[in-house]
Each structure stands twice: as C-alpha cells, then as structure tokens.
Amino acid sequence: MSADSRVKIVSLLGQRRPEAVVGLPESHWVDFKSAGPKGPYDLSLEAKKYELAKDVAAFANAGGGLLVCGFKAARRPTDLHETVLKAMPFAKQLVNTERYKGIIAEYVRPLIEVEFHWFEDPAEPEVGYLVIEVQALSESERWAVVTRTLSDDGRLVKGGIAIPRRHGDQTEYLPPDEVYRLVNSGLRDRPAMDLDLVVADGAAAGVDVAEAVIDSLVQKRRHELLACLPQPEQRPSRRRDSASLSGIEQLAAEQISRLSGIAASLPEVLSRDFRSPQQYRDEVDAYLVRCGPGILPVLEQAVALQRAPLSLQLVNNSDAMLHQVEVVATLAPGYHVIVAAPGSTPDLSQLPWPEPPVPYGQNTLLAAQVVPGLPAVGGYKARRRPSSAQLPEWARSADGLVIRFPPLDVRARATVLLPPVTLYSPAADGTAACRWTATCTNLSGREEKTLSIPVEQLSVTLPADADGPELVAR
Structure with missing residues (x-):
C-alpha cells in the first residue's frame, strides 16, 4: 500500500473536502462503503x-488498507475499477466502534x-465519514482467517474457516488447494501443546451422613408439624344445684340450652377442620415418606458448600500462544458437582423442605384453602x-x-485459573482421580493426562441438645 495514497484520502477528509474523493478508484488498499439506515x-x-470480519482480514492479508465508509462506488462501463460516484455521509451514532x-x-x-477515524461533513456537521484503518500482518503471522463461514441463507456457520485477501479492487478467497498446503506445512512445523492442570486451592468433599441423622431430622420435622394438633382440655368439675325445677321450668331450661348449643356450635362448625386429627397425622407421615429420599442429597450439598470451592489452574509450558483451550475433566460416577455457589453458605439447620400439608385447623370452610402439592426435596438454588x-x-x-x-x-509460559467448582461424593478416599483432556484451535493434537484431587473427609452429627446438624471435619 502506498503511504502517500493513504495519506491523501485521510488528508482530504481532514481538510473537509469529501468532494475531492469523488472519482477516486478502489484498489488493493482501499475499499469504499456506502451506509444504509443502520x-x-x-x-x-x-x-x-x-x-466486516472478511473485509478486515482481507486487508490484513494484503499489506493493510483503508475501509472508507460514506461513499457510493460502482464500476462504469469505461472504468477498469470501481470508482467513487458520490459522497453519502451518515450519522455518527450509527457507528459503534466497540461492537x-x-x-x-x-x-x-x-x-x-x-x-x-471520524471526519465531519463540511455542509452538515451532524453527519460525516468513517475510516477504518487496517494494519498489515507480519509474514510470521500470516494468514489472517475468518473463523466462520456464511451459509446460503445468510447465517454464520461454525466449524469452517475462510482466508480472504484483497486482489485489485475485489476480495478473493485463498483456493482450497492453497489452504490445504498451508495447513499441511503448518502442522509439521507448529509446536505441540504442553499443558498441565494442577489444584490451585480447595479440595473435593467426601461427605458422610449417618442414617441416625436423617431419622432425627425426620422426627424433628414430624414433631414441628404435629404441634398444631389440639391438646386435650382439662375441664373443671361443676357442683350441681340440688334444687329441683318444675315441669314447665325444666322444659324451658332444656329449650334454652338447646338453642344456646346451636348458636355456640355455628362458629365451631365453620372453623372445624375437614380432617380428623388422625387423618392429618396420616398426611404428615405420607409427606415425610416422600421427603425421605431427597433429604440425604440436599444435606450432602449443604455440607459440601461449607468448604471453599475447588480451583484448578491450567499451565501452558510451551512457547506458543494457545487459542480457545477447552478442558474436559472426567471423574468417577459417584461424584457430584455444583458449578455456582449460592450467595451465602447454607445453614445446615435450615434444610429446604418442600411445602408441607396445610396445618391442622386451617383446612376449614372459613379458610377455604387447597392443600398444595408436595414437590420433591430440591437442592439449594445457586445464584x-x-x-x-x-x-x-x-x-x-x-x-x-x-x-x-x-x-x-x-x-x-502463562497460567490461568479455571472457573471454580464444588465437587463432593458420599463416599471417597484420600484422593479423587480425575482424567482430563485439552484441545485448542491453533494447534493440532489432544492433551490427555490425569490429576489427583485431594479429598477432605466431612461427616455430619446431630447432638441431642443441638438445634440442627453439625459439621465435623475428620
């Protein structure tokens, strides 16, 4: 690219003379772009x-160039190249350079x-022209590739590459045979991956929850739910009046007593629970049976989250920059993972029990409540x-x-931290065997290694005088 030619166009726009650009031809170093409504x-x-990606890569592969936006160019019958026909300035807010x-x-x-570079139009300062200056790639870095291809319906497709280059006033693509030659020769010469994965902080958790803890939690929950049942009342005995009544007085007293009983029973009938105390006990027992299988995994999650998450560090031992390294780790089937920690460490005494049956005394005509469903016990929601x-x-x-x-x-020669995870297992020994693989987009091959992750042994107890389970590290 001629530096003088590049300077000429930038100077004309800087001097607020866009009309002088009209008539200039496109070439291997300049491409004129008109602007649409967006x-x-x-x-x-x-x-x-x-x-946009294709235009930038094409100029980088051809020694650099300018994308001059705000001019309409076309090839007339008498021209060898497309030339600028007219200036078409556009609003500056239509350009988001960060995007x-x-x-x-x-x-x-x-x-x-x-x-x-933005240049205002002399006639209308609110509009202007954009120049995108693309620097050339060094010979050691060539070629620039676009990491997507374009389908027939105008959608980007992953998995393919395109190598554009500027040729005259047109953009062409490197032929498939040339791409194959470059790839084949590059595979022979390129360095191999040399990666290590190490534990930077934390450990996996080996969680042991005794059956007695689960039974105690279920019984405690049952006691809480049955506390709403009415307790038997101790009514004081009354001394009866030994005086006898006449027949008329006795009949009137009986009628008054019957009417008083009816009046007194109306609120009791309206507020009476549809269930008997025994039916409510049966509902609670059925609820706890359904909760039982879900208590253990939830408690294991809560215990694992008491400790700092496991942080793994990826080490690049090679002299090559590695692009888009993807690490895949595989552990034994018994392990579980939490990939995002909650906002605060969960309290072991506050397990997320599902919705219980409606308390006794609230499933009445007055309350008109519907008994909710009983979802399975869920884990702690991760923020x-x-x-x-x-x-x-x-x-x-x-x-x-x-x-x-x-x-x-x-x-x-750099190291990076992978996003932390929480690993735990209901039964684990001193270390967890982890098999991992790594691939990247700019080097061939696949790194396969093993990693030993330390396991912290944790157990849960439920002392008699404690409000909830307690965590014990062994």
Missing part, C-alpha cells in the same frame, strides 16, 4: 458481521490492529453469576461425571 455494517445481521472491535476480535484470527461470566457445563456419561470448562486463551 450504518455501513448493520451488526443486527449475521451476514454484515461476516462482511466493531468485538466482532473483529471474535471472528478473526490472529487479532488484527485496526484504528477508527448465577452475571451473564458475561461463563460457567462450566456438566453431564453424566458411561465414564462418570464429565465437566466441560469454557474455552479460554492462554499465553506462552
């Missing part, structure tokens, strides 16, 4: 995201240096981090518990 690159469309940078950083490898922070994904397979950490870049 700017020169409408980033709401995947096709326009790809176009432009984000698209370039996400879709182009390696990272390309770009600079943005998610902000959406910008990626969390590991996990699944179970025939091999065991599989944790997939989000991809990340690792500089040469």
Whole structure:
C-alpha cells in the first residue's frame, strides 16, 4: 500500500473536502462503503458481521488498507475499477466502534490492529465519514482467517474457516488447494501443546451422613408439624344445684340450652377442620415418606458448600500462544458437582423442605384453602453469576461425571485459573482421580493426562441438645 495514497484520502477528509474523493478508484488498499439506515455494517445481521470480519482480514492479508465508509462506488462501463460516484455521509451514532472491535476480535484470527477515524461533513456537521484503518500482518503471522463461514441463507456457520485477501479492487478467497498446503506445512512445523492442570486451592468433599441423622431430622420435622394438633382440655368439675325445677321450668331450661348449643356450635362448625386429627397425622407421615429420599442429597450439598470451592489452574509450558483451550475433566460416577455457589453458605439447620400439608385447623370452610402439592426435596438454588461470566457445563456419561470448562486463551509460559467448582461424593478416599483432556484451535493434537484431587473427609452429627446438624471435619 502506498503511504502517500493513504495519506491523501485521510488528508482530504481532514481538510473537509469529501468532494475531492469523488472519482477516486478502489484498489488493493482501499475499499469504499456506502451506509444504509443502520450504518455501513448493520451488526443486527449475521451476514454484515461476516462482511466486516472478511473485509478486515482481507486487508490484513494484503499489506493493510483503508475501509472508507460514506461513499457510493460502482464500476462504469469505461472504468477498469470501481470508482467513487458520490459522497453519502451518515450519522455518527450509527457507528459503534466497540461492537466493531468485538466482532473483529471474535471472528478473526490472529487479532488484527485496526484504528477508527471520524471526519465531519463540511455542509452538515451532524453527519460525516468513517475510516477504518487496517494494519498489515507480519509474514510470521500470516494468514489472517475468518473463523466462520456464511451459509446460503445468510447465517454464520461454525466449524469452517475462510482466508480472504484483497486482489485489485475485489476480495478473493485463498483456493482450497492453497489452504490445504498451508495447513499441511503448518502442522509439521507448529509446536505441540504442553499443558498441565494442577489444584490451585480447595479440595473435593467426601461427605458422610449417618442414617441416625436423617431419622432425627425426620422426627424433628414430624414433631414441628404435629404441634398444631389440639391438646386435650382439662375441664373443671361443676357442683350441681340440688334444687329441683318444675315441669314447665325444666322444659324451658332444656329449650334454652338447646338453642344456646346451636348458636355456640355455628362458629365451631365453620372453623372445624375437614380432617380428623388422625387423618392429618396420616398426611404428615405420607409427606415425610416422600421427603425421605431427597433429604440425604440436599444435606450432602449443604455440607459440601461449607468448604471453599475447588480451583484448578491450567499451565501452558510451551512457547506458543494457545487459542480457545477447552478442558474436559472426567471423574468417577459417584461424584457430584455444583458449578455456582449460592450467595451465602447454607445453614445446615435450615434444610429446604418442600411445602408441607396445610396445618391442622386451617383446612376449614372459613379458610377455604387447597392443600398444595408436595414437590420433591430440591437442592439449594445457586445464584448465577452475571451473564458475561461463563460457567462450566456438566453431564453424566458411561465414564462418570464429565465437566466441560469454557474455552479460554492462554499465553506462552502463562497460567490461568479455571472457573471454580464444588465437587463432593458420599463416599471417597484420600484422593479423587480425575482424567482430563485439552484441545485448542491453533494447534493440532489432544492433551490427555490425569490429576489427583485431594479429598477432605466431612461427616455430619446431630447432638441431642443441638438445634440442627453439625459439621465435623475428620
């Protein structure tokens, strides 16, 4: 690219002379872009995201260049190249340079240096022109690739690459044979991955919960729920009046007593529970039977969250920058994982029991309440981090518990921390065997190693005078 030619266009715009740009031709170092209603690159469309990445990569592969936005260019019958026909300035707010940078950083490898310059139109200062200056890649870094391809329906497709380059006033793509030659020669010469995964902090938890603790918790819950049953009343005996009544007086007294009984029984009938005390006891017993299987895993979660999460560190021992390293860890089937910690450490005495039956005395005509369903005992809800922070994904397979950490870049001879996780198992010995693999997008091959994770032995007791379970480290 001619530095004088580049300076000429920038100088004309800086001198507020956009009309002098009209008539200039496109070339291998300059491309003129008109702006639509949403700017020169409408980033709401995947096709326009790809176009921006493709244009930047093409100039980086051709020695650098300028993307000059705000001019309409076309090829007339008498021209060899597309030339600028007229200026079409646009509003500055239609350009979000941070989003432009984000698209370039996400879709182009390696990272390309770009600079943005805005020039006001002399006739209308509220509109103007944008120049995107693309720096050339060094020979050691060539070629720049776009890490997506574009489908026929205008959608970005993962898994493919495109290598654009500027040729004259057009953008062309490296032929497949040339791409194969570059890839094949690069695979022979490129360094191999050399990674290690180590424990930076924390440990897995081996949780032991005795059956007596579960039984005690169930009985305590039963006692709490049955406390609403009425207690037998001790009525004081009354001394009867020995005086006899006449027949008429006796009849009147009986009628008054009957009417008083009817009046007194109305509130009692309206407020009487539809169930008998024994029926309510049966509901409570059925509820606790349904809760039983879920208490143990919830208590194990609560115990595991009492300790600091496990933090793993990825170490790059090579001299190569590794792009999008993905680590997949596999543990024995008996292990469980929590990938996001709650806002505060859960209290062992406050287990998240499901909704119990309506208390006795509240399922009446006056209350008109409906007995709620009994969902299974659920674990502690994890408070998610902000959406910008990626969390590991996990699944179970025939091999065991599989944790997939989000991809990340690792500089040469550098170490990075993986997102922390909480690992626990109901039965574990001194260490947990972890098999892990790592891959990256810029080097071939697959790193496969094993890691021994320390296990902290934890048990739960329930002393007679305690309000709830207590954690004991062994």
